Amino acid sequence: MRRDLRLALLLLLSAALESNSMSPPGKPVLLGCRSPEKETFTCWWEPGPDGGLPTTHRLYYERERLEGIHECPDYQSAGKNSCFFDKNHTSIWVDYFLTVVAFNDLGNATSDPLKMDVMEIVKPDPPENVTLLVKDIEDSPHLHVGWQRPQNTDTESGWVTIKYKLRVKQENNKKWKEYMSGTQTHFSLYSVSPGVEYSVQVRCRLDHGFWSEWSNTSHVKIPDYLQDKRPFGILVSTLCVITFIATMCILVMKRKYLKKCFLPPVPGPKITGVDFTLLKSGPTEDAINSLNQNFPLMVAWKDQMEDYLIVTENDIGLEPHPFISQKRKNRSMFSSSGFCFHSEIQSQDSRLSLNEQEKAGKRNHEIQQFVKSNKSLSGTSLSNIEQTQQCSHKQQGTIINFGITEATQQSRSHHDNTVKPLTDSGYVDIRRHEENTEEVDVKTLQYSRVKEMNSDNTLILEKENVSRPGYMDVQRQENTEGYSRVKEVEGDSMIIVQKQILSSDTYYKETGLTGFSKVGVCAELDSGYVDTIPVTHLM
Amino acid sequence: MDRNLFAVLILVYLELSMRAGTSPVCPSGQAGCHVPSLADLFNRVIQQSSRVHAISSDLHSEFEQYFFPSKNFLGKGKCHTYGIMTPADKENAQRLGRDQLTEVILRLLGAWEDPLSQLYHSMSQDQNQDFNHYSSNKALEISDMVHELRDGVTKVAEKMKLLGVLGNYVGYTIPETLPPSSAFYFNKKGEVTSMDHLVLLYCFRRDSNKVKNYLRILKCTTLPVLDC
Numbered sequence: 001m002r003r004d005l006r007l008a009l010l011l012l013l014s015a016a017l018e019s020n021s022m023s024p025p026g027k028p029v030l031l032g033c034r035s036p037e038k039e040t041f042t043c044w045w046e047p048g049p050d051g052g053l054p055t056t057h058r059l060y061y062e063r064e065r066l067e068g069i070h071e072c073p074d075y076q077s078a079g080k081n082s083c084f085f086d087k088n089h090t091s092i093w094v095d096y097f098l099t100v101v102a103f104n105d106l107g108n109a110t111s112d113p114l115k116m117d118v119m120e121i122v123k124p125d126p127p128e129n130v131t132l133l134v135k136d137i138e139d140s141p142h143l144h145v146g147w148q149r150p151q152n153t154d155t156e157s158g159w160v161t162i163k164y165k166l167r168v169k170q171e172n173n174k175k176w177k178e179y180m181s182g183t184q185t186h187f188s189l190y191s192v193s194p195g196v197e198y199s200v201q202v203r204c205r206l207d208h209g210f211w212s213e214w215s216n217t218s219h220v221k222i223p224d225y226l227q228d229k230r231p232f233g234i235l236v237s238t239l240c241v242i243t244f245i246a247t248m249c250i251l252v253m254k255r256k257y258l259k260k261c262f263l264p265p266v267p268g269p270k271i272t273g274v275d276f277t278l279l280k281s282g283p284t285e286d287a288i289n290s291l292n293q294n295f296p297l298m299v300a301w302k303d304q305m306e307d308y309l310i311v312t313e314n315d316i317g318l319e320p321h322p323f324i325s326q327k328r329k330n331r332s333m334f335s336s337s338g339f340c341f342h343s344e345i346q347s348q349d350s351r352l353s354l355n356e357q358e359k360a361g362k363r364n365h366e367i368q369q370f371v372k373s374n375k376s377l378s379g380t381s382l383s384n385i386e387q388t389q390q391c392s393h394k395q396q397g398t399i400i401n402f403g404i405t406e407a408t409q410q411s412r413s414h415h416d417n418t419v420k421p422l423t424d425s426g427y428v429d430i431r432r433h434e435e436n437t438e439e440v441d442v443k444t445l446q447y448s449r450v451k452e453m454n455s456d457n458t459l460i461l462e463k464e465n466v467s468r469p470g471y472m473d474v475q476r477q478e479n480t481e482g483y484s485r486v487k488e489v490e491g492d493s494m495i496i497v498q499k500q501i502l503s504s505d506t507y508y509k510e511t512g513l514t515g516f517s518k519v520g521v522c523a524e525l526d527s528g529y530v531d532t533i534p535v536t537h538l539m
Numbered sequence: 540m541d542r543n544l545f546a547v548l549i550l551v552y553l554e555l556s557m558r559a560g561t562s563p564v565c566p567s568g569q570a571g572c573h574v575p576s577l578a579d580l581f582n583r584v585i586q587q588s589s590r591v592h593a594i595s596s597d598l599h600s601e602f603e604q605y606f607f608p609s610k611n612f613l614g615k616g617k618c619h620t621y622g623i624m625t626p627a628d629k630e631n632a633q634r635l636g637r638d639q640l641t642e643v644i645l646r647l648l649g650a651w652e653d654p655l656s657q658l659y660h661s662m663s664q665d666q667n668q669d670f671n672h673y674s675s676n677k678a679l680e681i682s683d684m685v686h687e688l689r690d691g692v693t694k695v696a697e698k699m700k701l702l703g704v705l706g707n708y709v710g711y712t713i714p715e716t717l718p719p720s721s722a723f724y725f726n727k728k729g730e731v732t733s734m735d736h737l738v739l740l741y742c743f744r745r746d747s748n749k750v751k752n753y754l755r756i757l758k759c760t761t762l763p764v765l766d767c
Binding site for chain 1: 589592593596625627628629630633745748749751752755756758759760767
């Protein structure tokens with residue numbers, strides 16, 4: 001029974017003890033103090049374990065220049081576990097020594113003392129009424145931030161000096177940017193982008209105390225000013241692009257013209273009488289011939305006051321060939337200087353095209369004309385040269401090749417011009433130069449009579465001077481219907497004639513002594529059986 | 540040689556004439572000489588006092604961190620300016636009046652010239668080489684600045700007397716007898732401990748703060764400026 005009672009009592013006691021582990025309170029901890037305006041201050045503490053019993057805390061302080069230990073005047077105003085010192089109990093520049101004591105039924109506990117001076121614990125409240133205004137001055141928006149000082153601070157008497165700081169953040173950015181404002185209660189932010197939302201916070205501090213907490217965030221969105229200007233900007237940029245494209249198109253289209261204008265072609269070298277198109281095709285015989293032809297031309301041109309050639313039309317149908325003048329002293333001149341023949345015609349086996357025929361016709365015409373003029377200007381020595389020049393001007397690059405070659409029979413058939421056969425016997429007019437090489441006179445033509453013909457192709461001329469205005473007498477031989485061409489002239493009195501039978505449908509016309517009629521020679525020469533014979537060969 | 544001497548003399552003269560921190564005030568308002576207004580003088584003086592307080596705070600915190608890391612130092616030492624009655628809050632300061640406030644300021648500043656120069660000497664002579672050059676230079680700077688500040692406040696007082704806002708006997712009262720600072724902070728043996736330095740700096744920091752605050756109140760009560 002006792003055992004049961006004891007056991008029961010023990011159990012009760014232990015139960016009681018276990019349920020309420022009462023102990024004296026734990027030591028509280030003074031957290032710190034703070035003065036928001038340098039006129040009052042508040043201290044906070046942290047209570048320790050209460051030991052299971054209701055505990056109370058009390059704050060006691062000692063102060064410099066004040067005798068005795070005093071208790072906190074106000075436990076309520078600042079909340080739980082705090083002590084508020086009002087103005088009457090606050091002194092600056094004096095040390096306070098604070099302690100907090102926790103009491104419960106079982107005991108008490110004292111905290112560690114805290115020494116403080118109000119001067120050192122100043123931390124103001126954050127600024128109030130932060131306002132954001134977007135101001136638009138001359139199309140450049142800027143953000144005007146305004147705020148008010150904390151209400152409890154007294155700046156009018158100069159007791160405290162407040163300095164501010166603000167920080168700004170863009171909506172998408174996480175970084176704050178800080179700006180010092182000094183003692184002003186406003187700030188202008190100029191680096192704002194339209195269409196972006198900004199967040200602003202402000203804080204302050206008194207003299208050299210602690211910074212306050214940041215104020216509540218204020219947001220503002222900068223209106224997008226460019227919206228109004230965007231269509232205008234698009235229009236302007238479009239116009240510029242169109243103008244640019246148009247200019248480029250014009251430049252591209254007219255590039256040839258521009259090229260000509262700005263980069264004029266450099267004139268290449270040009271030699272009168274040489275046709276570069278011939279040379280381009282490679283060294284052909286024609287080209288070489290033409291070159292050869294021209295060089296003596298140029299040389300001959302200089303000292304050739306007297307050299308000329310007269311193309312005569314024999315009135316008895318003689319002499320398709322031009323006369324070959326013989327220079328006693330110098331060399332004879334080729335008709336190249338006096339004539340303007342086609343260059344294409346002289347190939348041995350060439351066939352004349354219709355074009356050439358037409359050209360031949362043209363040339364004939366021209367030569368006719370100049371020959372006529374030559375006649376009218378009898379006695380003028382310079383006429384030849386003029387003609388030469390004329391000719392060379394008119395027909396640049398034309399190469400006159402003539403001479404006496406083997407003729408091809410085919411070529412002749414192309415012509416409808418009269419082809420004047422050369423008979424085996426008769427006269428051959430050979431022009432000779434006078435002693436006086438200055439002037440060449442038509443009247444001083446000399447003719448030689450063909451004396452006889454030996455073999456087949458050699459004509460022997462009589463050496464006699466027959467002056468007649470240029471024509472040629474050729475007597476026909478009885479036995480020959482055709483004509484021959486003068487192949488070669490040897491010395492003064494020998495002509496080698498090539499034996500040819502020409503078609504009989506070509507005849508000389510006897511035109512009498514009226515002089516030149518047609519210059520069928522040209523046509524004949526066009527037939528291609530004329531070959532270039534250098535001057536020296538003849539002599 | 541004569542020219543060099545002449546140049547040196549001129550330089551010395553200029554140096555001496557510009558000895559004071561504030562710009563030289565023109566005597567009896569000469570032409571072309573800019574006479575600063577009372578507001579300007581006040582502003583300069585307040586700026587100077589603010590600088591003094593900042594440097595003193597730096598020095599003290601350096602000392603404290605270096606020598607006494609535990610911040611909760613419970614020294615109940617007194618400062619040698621304990622004898623000077625100073626208002627401990629705003630109301631008391633405002634109630635004091637301009638004359639007395641100016642007096643207090645001048646007295647405080649006068650009391651600290653000597654100890655600060657001694658501080659510099661003792662720091663530079665320290666055998667332990669504990670103080671780096673930066674701190675000792677600051678001590679020297681502080682000493683000069685306090686001297687200039689005192690001159691500045693004297694000039695402000697003169698100006699106020701001219702304007703009639705200050706009594707004519709301010710600054711001429713016999714100062715209260717203070718214990719010689721050399722005995723207060725530095726023990727008689729001549730040895731200087733770092734504790735002494737710390738106390739000195741602690742006290743000076745407090746007093747510079749007082750001066751700064753008093754000057755501001757003086758300005759705002761004397762000049763009716765809106766943004767005071």
